Each structure stands twice: as structure tokens, then as C-alpha cells.
Amino acid sequence: MNRVYDEERLANAYERGNAMPEESMRAWVELIASCSPRPAPSVIEVGAGTGMFSAAMARWLEGSTVLAVDASEAMLAEAQRHHAHPRVRYVSGAAEAVPAPADAFDLALLSRVIHHIPDRAGAARELARVLRPGGKTIVRTTFRERLDALVYEYWPALRTADERRFPGEREVVADFVAAGFALESVTSFAQPVTASLRDYHARLVARPQSKFTCLSDEQFHEGLSRLAAAARSEPQEKPLPVEERYDVVVFALS
Numbered sequence: 549m550n551r552v553y554d555e556e557r558l559a560n561a562y563e564r565g566n567a568m569p570e571e572s573m574r575a576w577v578e579l580i581a582s583c584s585p586r587p588a589p590s591v592i593e594v595g596a597g598t599g600m601f602s603a604a605m606a607r608w609l610e611g612s613t614v615l616a617v618d619a620s621e622a623m624l625a626e627a628q629r630h631h632a633h634p635r636v637r638y639v640s641g642a643a644e645a646v647p648a649p650a651d652a653f654d655l656a657l658l659s660r661v662i663h664h665i666p667d668r669a670g671a672a673r674e675l676a677r678v679l680r681p682g683g684k685t686i687v688r689t690t691f692r693e694r695l696d697a698l699v700y701e702y703w704p705a706l707r708t709a710d711e712r713r714f715p716g717e718r719e720v721v722a723d724f725v726a727a728g729f730a731l732e733s734v735t736s737f738a739q740p741v742t743a744s745l746r747d748y749h750a751r752l753v754a755r756p757q758s759k760f761t762c763l764s765d766e767q768f769h770e771g772l773s774r775l776a777a778a779a780r781s782e783p784q785e786k787p788l789p790v791e792e793r794y795d796v797v798v799f800a801l802s
């Protein structure tokens with residue numbers, strides 16, 4: 549298993565470098581709610597990280613309860629610090645051996661974690677086990693064939709690394725279908741992450757994502773300097789909003 553998130557430095561940097569505006573998070577929760585087979589769902593988030601989605605679901609999915617599972621103690625500690633909520637329970641565990649009984653949940657969320665799971669087929673089987681019939685799994689990622697983030701313009705080596713790390717749509721669909729899920733929908737869209745290049749630079753300064761661990765310090769700082777120069781030349785009165793692409797796949801368990 550990829551244990552890069554065990555590193556405390558990355559866990560500390562993750563929250564600040566990946567936070568999103570409240571209206572964007574609300575829109576995500578509305579999308580998740582639209583997939584729910586029933587009101588007040590019982591939800592599991594696998595790879596919950598610092599808990600931003602788990603807490604948002606507990607907040608805005610009325611009456612829901614959330615089991616937030618993550619393999620990294622360092623990320624779980626950050627989750628308790630930033631996103632404790634009376635209806636979220638943070639637990640240590642792995643996607644391939646989910647610490648929950650069978651038929652316990654209506655909804656499962658995997659946000660930005662599918663590329664970290666070596667035994668994806670095993671994880672899909674685990675989700676089929678813990679979901680109730682009619683339950684849904686939502687995978688939020690960017691598939692290999694649609695990696696088009698601005699980050700690659702400043703760190704081209706990351707594109708090559710991510711093309712190896714991120715699975716393609718067909719591979720993920722095949723694993724979930726083999727586990728007993730039916731593919732319900734695939735949606736792909738870009739969402740603003742910062743209002744300007746300047747804010748984008750400020751977000752990335754602390755190397756807040758696992759992808760940056762494949763760069764040497766020198767490579768990281770070279771790319772950061774190029775981004776800083778672009779941010780400095782950005783017209784103040786007309787900043788450039790930065791977007792990131794997400795693919796959202798919904799699977800239903802029959």
C-alpha cells in the first residue's frame with residue numbers, strides 16, 4: 549500500500565492545500581445526495597483523509613451518519629483536529645479490508661483515493677460487501693485519459709508520474725462491475741479551485757499533495773519559481789481562475 553500519507557508533514561499540509569470554498573463543497577454534497585437511495589443515509593467514506601468530505605456530508609446530508617476510514621494515522625489525527633463532527637466516526641482501516649459489518653451502508657464515497665489502492669478489485673468487493681442492496685458507490689477522481697491540470701505546465705514530470713499512478717475509466721469500471729456493481733453514470737467537469745494564479749501558488753507552496761513526493765526538492769522549487777513568476781505577471785484586475793477536472797463515477801449495487 550502507498551503509505552505516503554503517513555508522513556506528518558504531508559498530513560499537516562494537506563488541509564490548507566486542498567481546502568475548497570464552502571459553496572463548492574456544498575455543490576459536491578448536493579451531487580452526492582442526489583445519488584442516495586434514501587434520505588438520512590448511512591455513509592462510508594474510504595480514504596477520508598482530513599475528513600473534509602465526511603464532515604460536509606454529516607453537516608448537509610440531514611440525519612446521515614458517516615464512518616470515515618483511512619489508512620493513515622497522521623491524516624486521521626488531522627481529521628479529528630479540523631473536521632470532528634458528532635455524526636462522523638473516524639477509524640483506521642484499509643479499502644481492501646473495510647472495518648465494518650456487511651450490509652451496513654447506503655452510500656460509499658472514494659474521493660481522490662482510487663489511484664492509491666493497489667488491490668482495486670479487492671476494494672470494490674469490500675464495498676459490495678458493506679453496502680446494502682441498492683447502495684451506491686461514488687468515485688471522485690481524474691482518470692488517466694483526462695489528466696489536464698495546470699500543475700503539469702509547471703511540473704511536466706508530474707504528468708508522466710500521474711499517467712502511471714492514475715487508472716483509466718475502463719479499468720475502474722471493470723473492477724466494480726466484476727464486484728457486482730452496475731455502472732450508473734460517469735460525469736466529467738472542471739471546477740475552479742482558486743480565484744487566481746497567485747492563490748494557486750500560495751496553495752501549492754507547502755507541497756500539499758502526494759504527487760509532489762516524486763519530485764526532488766530542486767525540481768519542486770524550479771516549478772514553483774515558474775509558477776511564482778506567472779503569478780506575478782498576472783493582471784491584478786483580471787486574475788486567472790484555476791480549474792481542476794474531476795470525473796465522478798456512480799456505481800449501484802443490485
Ligand SMILES: C[S@@+](CC[C@H](N)C(=O)[O-])C[C@H]1O[C@@H](n2cnc3c(N)ncnc32)[C@H](O)[C@@H]1O
Pocket residue numbers: 549550553554566594595596597598599600601617618619620623641642643644658659660661664665666
Ligand atoms: C488524496 S487523499 C484524499 C482525502 C480525501 N478523500 C479528500 O478527497 O480530500 C488520499 C487518502 O487516502 C488514504 N489511503 C490511501 N490508500 C488507502 C487505502 N488502501 N485504504 C484506505 N485509505 C487509503 C490516504 O491515507 C489519504 O488520506
